Amino acid sequence: MGRGAIALARVAVIVRAPAGWLWWSGLAAAGIGVLVPGLTGRTIGVLAGAALCLVAACGVFAARRGRYTGLAAEASRAGKAVILQDRSVTLRVWRRAHRRWLLLAFVAAVGSSFALPAAGGLLMAGAALGLWAKASWLGRWERAHESLLWVRTESAGRGGAAGKDVRGYLTTGVAAGDAAPGGARGTGTPAAVRPTPAAAARR
Template structure:
């Protein structure tokens, strides 16, 4: 489940950083200094907002989690990430283009908002990973319940759990390093 949350972090962070760097070279209407300072404040605000949104729902679903059965279809980490990124590629491209275009008005702010959303998703995945490590389980969402890449959508009734060594994902959705 944390894999779905974490899947959007990198595709938002890196284009946001690139868009903010473009904004650092464009004077814009407000000027570079004001734009980058406003962007830094928006980065922190966006990261905090994204990291905290729906955490109560995640907690409720995790509290009602049941052990994964033989009939549950649980996807590989790479497949989940690839499906999320393919399903959101046009949205991500549009967000990047808007962030770059906003640099001509408020330099760097749009890119830093996009990067803040990516950082917030990463922070949320880290919080979920801490809960997984504390509970000594991995939380999964059945693939037939995932609604447009939302791990806490209306169709998700409860999470499934497996042992912490199941699958190819570590707690928090990171890649499991095999030795």
Template sequence: MAVIVRAGAAPLWWPGLLAAAVGAFVPGLTGRRIGLLAGAALFLVVLAVVATARTGRYAELAKGATRAGRGDFLQDRAVTVRDRRRRHRWWTAGGFLVAVASAYVLPGAGGLVLAGAGAGLWLKAVRIGQRERRDDVLYWVRTDWADRGRPTGRQVKGYRTTGPVAGDAAPGGARRHRR
């Protein structure tokens, strides 16, 4: 489940930083200093909003989690990340273009907003990973329940759990490193 959240972080973070860097070279209508300061403030606001959004639903579904059964179809981390990124690639590309275009008004601000959303998703995945370590389980969303890739969508009736060493994902959705 944390893999779904974490899969969106990098495609927002890196293009956001690139758009902010491009925006820093454009003078814009408000000037570089105001644009970058506004972008920094928006970065923090978006990071906080994204990191705390729907945390109650995550906790509610985690409390009611049941052990994964034989009939549950759980995807590997690599498949989930690839599917999520392919499904959202046009939104990410569009967000990047809007962030670069917004540099003509507020230089760097649009890119920092995009980067803030990516950092917020990463922070949310880290918090989910802390819960997984504390409970000594990995939380999963059944593939057929995942509502367009959302781990808290209406179709998600509950989470499934496995042991902490199941699959190819570490707690928090990171790649498991084999020794």
């Protein structure tokens, strides 16, 4: 990294980072849980899990939305001395930093099936749906404003893209980076011939 350069990660990509893992491991935990009779029985466990899935999805989607909106409204344009972190790198860094917690969540979800079969796994799946919905909501903001939201990597390291250490967002044009609005995998220009951060920021 050059002198004075700032490393930036996409806000929406950070939001989406745990979603895929939570979804598939949640479904796996729910599948295992269905095989366990549990204290309440499978029917009650699955019904309770479905309710928890809905509550988790709505809760995760609504959490900190005001904080995201405020940071986005006050975002400033990224300068030339920025390095835009690739989507795959952002995902890998986040999951590596949180892999113990993710593993513990899976173990807890499977263990909870002895009380409420499948409920813990469906709760995790619901959290994943909420994260995808929030990333899509951010994507709609980015499309409406024709700007992509970025955050300094060191600021988002602990509390996430809207944590207390985050002082503000930066924006670039929609051609910057390798992820589409909302943080999904991009389908445009390959990374090898992508515009430089400075050129993309001016678009």
